[in-house]
Amino acid sequence: MHFEEEIKLLLSSRHLIIYIITDEEERLEYTISQITQRDCQYSIYSWDFIDGYYNNPNYVKQAIRNPLGALEFIDNLESKTPKIFFLKDFHVFINDISIIRKLKNLYRSLKKSNSHIVICASEIQIPILLRENITLLEFPLPNYQEIKAELKRLFSVLQMNSDLFLEDLVIAYKGFSIERIRRSIAKVILSDRSLDDIINIISEEKKQLIQQTDILEFYNSTNKLEDIGGLVNLKDWLTKRTDSFSKQAQNYGIPSPRGVLLVGIQGTGKSLSAKAISQHWGIPLLKLDVGKIFAGIVGQSEERMRSMIKLSEQSAPCILWIDEIDKAFTKLTSSNDSGTTNRILSSLLTWLSEKESQVFIVATANNVLSLPAELLRKGRFDEIFFLDLPNFQERSSIFQIHLMKVRPLTWRNYNIAYLSNLTDNFSGAEIKQAIIEAMHNAFYEKRDFTTEDISIVIHEFIPLSFTDQESIYTLQSWAKSGKIRFA
Incomplete structure (x- = not known):
């Protein structure tokens, strides 16, 4: 379900405390404002720790640096119009016992006033005592259409024709927040690069974004x-x-x-x-x-x-x-x-x-x-x-690939057929290692390595596959029966 449809459904079905995960609080606040103005006719009261309540002239600077006071303000407000209280970074305070108790008490009074609390948070910090009262929702990053609309707006402001590379940029910026897109597009425009260079710059930014998480590696x-x-x-x-x-x-x-x-x-x-x-x-x-x-x-x-x-x-x-x-x-x-x-x-x-x-x-x-x-x-x-152990033809191919890398002009001088016959039950990695070991031995003697050098290493090598025969036989039988496929 699209986010706007989901938030409207939650509001209309009396989900009173909605906890939304996002790093884009400005975009979320704008989105909720648009939804309420267009469809729901709620008044919005926004609060943060430094400025308190700030978007209603009658209550400016109420509950500055006072999260419990922010909730008491909600409790004491007597206006009967439907309201949304948008609380930024409130997950930082929500595990305090006084905040937990106040939210549980507020839950009862919110039912009568048709009002809602929306907590904007960068991570999930919902205490066990509030799990029955809070609805968790994730605010998605901008989709293809939103990124395209933002890029068109930016290029219009900059008076640039983007038709030739707009689609490529939309795809490249997928996974970015709107704010990151704005900062990035300013940088790439000022760099005066070709499209390929711009895409590479964006890819590098995406790489840094992913690596900051310490979960995935680009x-x-x-x-x-x-x-x-x-x-x-x-x-x-x-x-x-x-x-x-x-x-x-x-x-x-x-x-x-x-x-x-x-x-x-x-x-x-x-x-x-x-x-x-x-x-x-x-x-x-x-x-x-x-x-x-x-x-x-x-x-x-x-x-x-x-x-x-x-x-x-x-x-x-x-x-x-x-x-x-x-x-x-x-x-x-x-x-x-x-x-x-x-x-x-x-x-x-x-x-x-x-x-x-x-x-x-x-x-x-x-x-x-x-x-x-x-x-x-x-x-x-x-x-x-x-991926079975390589057969004779595959071993020949593996020898050829590795020898061509280290001896691109003379690889044909090596007796690949002879070496392939010697390496039954060898894996591709073991074949590569045998070549490397032969190169070390010959380099120590200050000469080029030969087929004989590789052969000597092979005769001294014990393939790892001898220690894993049960797995190999089982997988071979699965592949032969069609349960899995030979690669």
Whole structure:
């Protein structure tokens, strides 16, 4: 439901204390003012800690630096017209016992006067004693149409023709507040740059905005699909969806792809694939450290999960990379932490199933057998791909890719077929490490490395896959039965 429709419904259905989460108090105050003037005919009384009540000439500077006095003012006001009391930053005071008691008492009197309290807060700080009395609502960041209207207004004021690049700027500014857009557009206009440079400047600002949260990391990727040896099915699946987030795809009626779960032992290219998708599709990559979701304070983990989802959707279209998801959501840990893991998992599963935003999830897991069955159910991801140990042809491709990077002119001098035969049960990462180790040995002896140097390292190497045969056999059987797909 659109925010304006939701706030009108709450007011008309006698939700007396409404707690709204936002960092845009000026825009929220303007929005509520517009709603009430147009549809509801409420009088608005605004209060903040420094200025007290300030927008009504009869009550200017009432309750300065006095949050309890701000509530007593509401209680003592005798006007019978419907009123909205807009209290800024009131979450800072709301856990005080006198404020809690006063709000509970006010709740009864507000029913008789058809008045409402709107608390504008930057975070959730609702005491348990008030949860039955308060309705929580989130004020969304500006949508596509609002950003477009604001940019048109700004360009009109600046007397600039924006038709050529308006759409690109609207997409780039998605996830910004109106105030941030105003500051940013002033900076990019004064910089006198090309459109590509302007988009890069905005992307850098978005990167800084995301990293300030300490939940998501804005990940710069230079890897390409061509850097991955093998994984033919996965690369074909991804290539067919290259333009799935475009306007043309939306007009065609194609739903945006939801995401993939990549499973397999370490070193088979799961993380590399996540990075390459971002580069291939040309959309930003956000990396989630699941460990940062789980905080020590009760309730904070759930708040961080909500923030992660909000940030991801604000940055759409984007790729959300959840690395090693099996370490956070395992059958073993979900029952011994007072239910926090179960609640976080439930929030994630609900979002995966219901999300309509253009956030493509790439989740990776080494030990898929430890994952809860709910996470593997159809509908959470578009596909589950098993990244098996590379076969002979794939190993040859991996050797070629890595040798071409370090010896672009002489890579054909190496006996790739011979080396590929030697590396049965090796992962792609282990093949790369064997080449690096051979280079170190040869560099120490002040000569170029050879096929023989790589061969010596391979014979001394014990592949990690020998320690994880149970998982490999299980995943291979799932892939053969069609439960998941070979990558």
